[in-house]
Amino acid sequence: MRKSHARFCSREEGGDFLFLGSAAVEQRDNPAYRGKPIVVGGSPDKRGAVAAASYEARKFGIHSAMPARTALHRCPHLIFVSPRFDVYRQVSQQIRAVFHRYTDLVEPLALDEAYLDVTENKQGILSATWIANEIRQQIYQETELTASAGISINKFLAKMASGMNKPNGSYLIAPNDAVAFVEQLPIEKFHGIGKVTAAKMHQLGIKMGADLKQWSEADLVQQFGKMGRFYFRIARAEDHRPVQPDRVLKSVGAETTFEKDLDEIEAMMRALESIAQTVGNRLSSKRASGRTLTLKIKFANYEQITRSRTELVAIVETEKILRLAQALLPIAALNDRKVRLLGISISNLGEVKDNSLFQQLALPLVLVG
Numbered sequence: 001m002r003k004s005h006a007r008f009c010s011r012e013e014g015g016d017f018l019f020l021g022s023a024a025v026e027q028r029d030n031p032a033y034r035g036k037p038i039v040v041g042g043s044p045d046k047r048g049a050v051a052a053a054s055y056e057a058r059k060f061g062i063h064s065a066m067p068a069r070t071a072l073h074r075c076p077h078l079i080f081v082s083p084r085f086d087v088y089r090q091v092s093q094q095i096r097a098v099f100h101r102y103t104d105l106v107e108p109l110a111l112d113e114a115y116l117d118v119t120e121n122k123q124g125i126l127s128a129t130w131i132a133n134e135i136r137q138q139i140y141q142e143t144e145l146t147a148s149a150g151i152s153i154n155k156f157l158a159k160m161a162s163g164m165n166k167p168n169g170s171y172l173i174a175p176n177d178a179v180a181f182v183e184q185l186p187i188e189k190f191h192g193i194g195k196v197t198a199a200k201m202h203q204l205g206i207k208m209g210a211d212l213k214q215w216s217e218a219d220l221v222q223q224f225g226k227m228g229r230f231y232f233r234i235a236r237a238e239d240h241r242p243v244q245p246d247r248v249l250k251s252v253g254a255e256t257t258f259e260k261d262l263d264e265i266e267a268m269m270r271a272l273e274s275i276a277q278t279v280g281n282r283l284s285s286k287r288a289s290g291r292t293l294t295l296k297i298k299f300a301n302y303e304q305i306t307r308s309r310t311e312l313v314a315i316v317e318t319e320k321i322l323r324l325a326q327a328l329l330p331i332a333a334l335n336d337r338k339v340r341l342l343g344i345s346i347s348n349l350g351e352v353k354d355n356s357l358f359q360q361l362a363l364p365l366v367l368v369g
Contacts, residue, residue: 021113021145022088023054026081028144037062038079042277044068049277051083055167065254067274085284091143098138102131107243115155117243132170153178156239159191178237183210192230196257196340200224209235225302252288253296254278255343261300262339265329271342272325279344280318289314290346293321295328298341307332315346 022040027033037057042048048068060075072078096114099106102125105117118131125131132149139147146168150161157173160181164171173181187206188198204223206212212220212235220228233239254275262268283289293315294308307328315321325344 021052021091022083023052023057023081024145025084025087025091027054029087033079033081036079037075037077038081039068039071040081040083041281042068043080044072048080049274049281051278051281065256065274065278083281083284088285091145094143095139095145095147098135098142101138102135105243105245107245107247115158115243129170129172136168136170154237154239155241155243156191156234157181157237160185160189182235182237183208183213185209187212190231190234192227192234194257196259197224197227199259225304249286249288249349251294251345251347251349252279252282252286252290253294253343253345254282255296255341257298257341258339262342263336265334268329268339268342269326272329272344273322275342275344276322276325277318279321279346280316283316283346288346288349289316290350291315291348292346293324293328294345294347295325295332296341296343296345297329297332297334297339298343300338300340302340305332310348314350321346 023038026038026040033054035056037054037060039050039053039057039062041051044067050062050064050066050068050071052064053062053066053071057071057075057078060071060078062071062074062078068080096106096108099114099116102121102123103116103118104122107115109115118125118128121131123131125134128151132151136147136149139145148162148166148168149170150158150164150173151170152158152161152173153175157178161171161173186208187193187201188195190198190209190212193201200223201207201212206215212231215232215235217229217232220231222228224231256271256275258271262271291312291314292308292310294306296304296306298304309324309328311324315324321344
């Protein structure tokens with residue numbers, strides 16, 4: 001039996017970051033924010049980062065994990081809103097309850113984003129598109145939030161379809177259309193291919209999916225490391241990853257690939273600030289803490305190294321995340337090599353049950369608009 005996958009995201013899907021629906025929730029709850037560029041996240045006065053941006057803000061090129069100062073420079077009348085973790089979790093629970101009326105094969109990606117396998121569903125509905133439209137309607141009725149959905153035969157294609165009819169629609173990539181869809185897709189539109197990788201592919205003459213399909217797996221691995229295997233498969237509309245409803249969260253992290261490789265330690269230290277902010281926000285949203293911090297460094301030649309440190313006391317605060325990451329950077333044997341990517345992850349996770357801790361974390365990092 002051919003699998004049917006659906007991918008749902010909230011009104012402002014755009015990257016694998018924290019509050020994919022939080023800006024929409026803020027506009028729902030505060031009429032003064034509607035139709036205006038707003039971001040949920042940290043203050044530009046305190047080296048904060050954008051956690052989520054409304055569609056109005058995205059028109060200025062603002063996106064998740066962008067330093068708040070950069071966002072404000074791009075849009076001087078941008079409104080910064082303090083995150084309300086408890087409200088976002090409540091909305092997330094409402095949305096996921098809707099999902100589970102149709103299937104228990106739900107793989108959460110964020111507070112309000114998930115993959116669903118509806119091949120065999122609780123309602124006995126034969127059409128995945130029908131299910132997607134019912135779910136979208138119920139989400140709106142119960143939360144007053146719009147949702148977009150992508151429907152196809154695997155997770156990669158469902159992800160691509162979810163971006164085709166935003167912010168309030170669904171899109172189907174049928175089995176017979178899958179290969180042709182990927183072949184005509186501009187390479188920078190591929191999920192999993194960022195701006196820097198797309199630029200390199202353009203230099204190699206890879207501009208469309210059809211161009212990518214011409215490359216052998218060995219050549220792609222040589223150029224892009226282990227991700228080359230993933231690129232080889234998706235160029236053929238293949239993705240064998242199952243929907244994993246019981247996936248255990250092992251780490252929380254964030255990383256940034258730079259448009260220009262960094263060669264100065266000071267620039268790397270500054271880049272870690274917004275990455276640490278994003279990781280701190282994600283820990284807060286998941287009510288998680290960890291004891292091990294890992295710094296990931298990828299060089300211009302795609303060689304990658306990591307450095308880790310384990311603490312006796314749980315790591316929660318953004319300030320501590322940044323301090324530990326910056327301490328690891330000078331001992332990472334950079335040897336004057338240019339850096340194309342930096343990442344921070346927290347592992348050895350545990351749950352934080354003290355709500356006041358999250359409130360304390362949020363206060364120095366936000367500016368209420």
